[in-house]
Amino acid sequence: MKLIVAFLKPFKLDDVKDRLQRLGVTGMSVSEVRGFGRQAGHTEVYRGAEYTVDFVPKIRIEVIASDEITPAIVRAITEAGHTGEIGDGKIIVMPVDEVVRIRTGERGEDAL
């Protein structure tokens, strides 16, 4: 099993969610985060005054999936989250030792 964490532009969330649902992904955590990567914030001009916004709003999604479906999920997020511009985000894939569904006690892929 893998934990897939992705940082996306906020407006791409609907597209990514649609794609993952079509893949049969039934659960996803979403959080609102702020940060910077190579994008390093952006400059806004407002009424002639220019100032820098240090942290850029992003969406962080987390999905736990079986090893088999993980490549398809990564591909779907890459495609749906893509704009081609700086700041499209990152996808991180990590191994998962165990998953337990608290309600039933099911473990492993049965708990996904």
Add this chain to the structure above:
Amino acid sequence: MTASPLVGYLEAREHLASVGWELGDERTLSDLMDAAIIELADSMPSGSVVVAIGGYGRRVMALHSDVDLLFLHADEIQADVEQRVLRPLWDAKLKVGHLSNTPEAARVFAGTRLDAISTFLTARPVTGETGTFDRFWALFKGLLEKEHAQIVSMLATEERNRRKLAPYRLMAADLKTGRGGIRSIDLLDWRRRLFSIQQAPTAPIEIEQRLRAEMTRARSAVHFAAGRLHDAYDFELRERAAGFLGLNVVEFGRLILALQRETEARVDTDWPEVRGGRRLTMAAMDTPALTSRDAVTQSAFDDAVAGIVPEWSRIRDTPHVVPFHRYPVGEHSLACVDEMARLLDGTDDAIATEAAAAVSSPATLLWAALLHDIGKGAGEPHARTGARLLADVDLDSIVDQPELLRFLVEHHLVLADLATRYDIDDPGVVSWVGERFADSESLAALYLLTVADSLATGTDTWNEWRAGLVRRAYRRVEREIRARHMPEDVQVELLSDRVAAASPGLAPDVIRRHLAGFGEVYRRGHSPEEIAHHIALALAPRAPGEIRIDITPGNPATMIVITEDRPGLLLTVSGVLALNRLSITDARFATRSDGLVFDSFDIVGADRAPIDQGSLDAVAAEMTAAIRRRFDLSDAVHAKRDTYRPVERSGFEPSVVIEAEGVGGGKITVETPDRIGLIFDLGRVFQRYTMPIKRARVDTRGGIAYDVFWVDRLPADRATLQQDLLEAL
């Protein structure tokens, strides 16, 4: 062997949990508990009495109500006897509150403690020595007579504090102690009992009995859903609780809200002292009936609003079904008014402060806050429905800017949507949104409404994350609106510099000539990089009739068609794409003054998947051939369309809005569930009316297509055109 009365009580409760709750069951449970107490206290010594107090004393028990008992003993406390009554109740896992005392000590205990006094006010002997109870009641009555004024004042303070601490009724309301809950009915009842000690009851109480019985029924449903004594109507309990009464979540929500409102109205009517601390500050409104908020009841306020906007009555008790909404629709609207009033007074939000200064009619914004969700529950999308409902309302009589009010209601989600669901780095998107605003004031007003709406939605709906996005979107649109007011030659000059910077190889005069051939919509709807790309594509000498198709792979892929303008071009392009099962997610059409079109299409494959290079090349070849030969693709497209099921978007009504724009021209806005061949079908109608499309914006979001087409001329009979377009959808 006959089951004990306590077992009878427990079985009755189980039975009610399985068959549902009827009015009157609250009394049935109380009577069964009486029987249980009588049997358990069978061996009470003389001089002792078991007294029911609290809700049980009033003979009202919900499904998992606690059992409040007062053990009175003539001389000294008989702890062992009490244990014989209490232990079986505890063993049955009932929640029991009990107090043991002599009549004198009980009276001292009550003192001026409101919780004890209110609990004792409904005291009644269940079994035992009634003489001991009478002795207690005489002492207690003396206390009530002596402290009458102070106790009544404490009751009023409790109700006033309830309203002050919870300015609005909650979705997750506590049905016992929350606004309009049973406790408010109790206060009326206690107050009446206090008065009845000195004089005859002041008013009939049938209404309160009905309200109490109905709220106890609702409370029992929540107890059932929670499986225990729990009075908060929490989100996760709603479906199960509603089902207990044979209702759906919306019906049950409406029932609770109606009961709460009727209860508060009853308190307001019967008890003017608690009306203080009204929750709305609407003095800025110019409507006489709404200005003196402290002097009127909530019912009077609601009646006054409904007198102007009848739909207010419909949304007043409409629940929200999504968990992030803290308040029901009507309460959310009132909270939004308060937040708007605060924003207009000035906040730490620099943009809000500037926006407030730009607003010329604060009353219009307060009304917009009150009515922004007026379309909820009357059809989706509710913002558009709300604007439609307000079309028949005489808004001139209440605000200075009725058009701004309607605009704000219709577009109240635009800024939040733009911020979170659109790419605001796309100049076309910002341009498209900017077109909706008549001026900076309407944008400022919308910013304030967006913030007030978010603040009034939930505790975390307006956080720094969301605020940052909305502020950024606001700035972009604000800049766009200001740019529109620049002289055209300045706009062209500034843009030329940016295009040159994007593509240093292009000669400045070539850039200026290209830009001069278009209107401002093209200039604002394309990035400098896109314009530079257009110029590069068109730079090489062209043969007459030559068709240039450029495709940039990606998801979406971008296809640019450059050729001479001709009738039916859109039809051919959209038809070929539909035949290849490709969807257009964004389209921009532009015709240069020399007759050359620069049409741009963002396209994706089935299920929004990327399109491989081979397919893109094939589409380009097919497109070139189809444009050249002017095929009629209608039959083929419809055959293709019929093999695919459209995305289900239940409840979304397609709409077509036709507006005049410029001299004879017009703008046609279409919103409908997306499907294969949609643009093609619309294009056929445009062609039938011989209406060349000057430009268009196509956008698809969440399965809904939002398309806008600008045409040079509109037919005289717009209603028929609208009908034909709706049929094509």
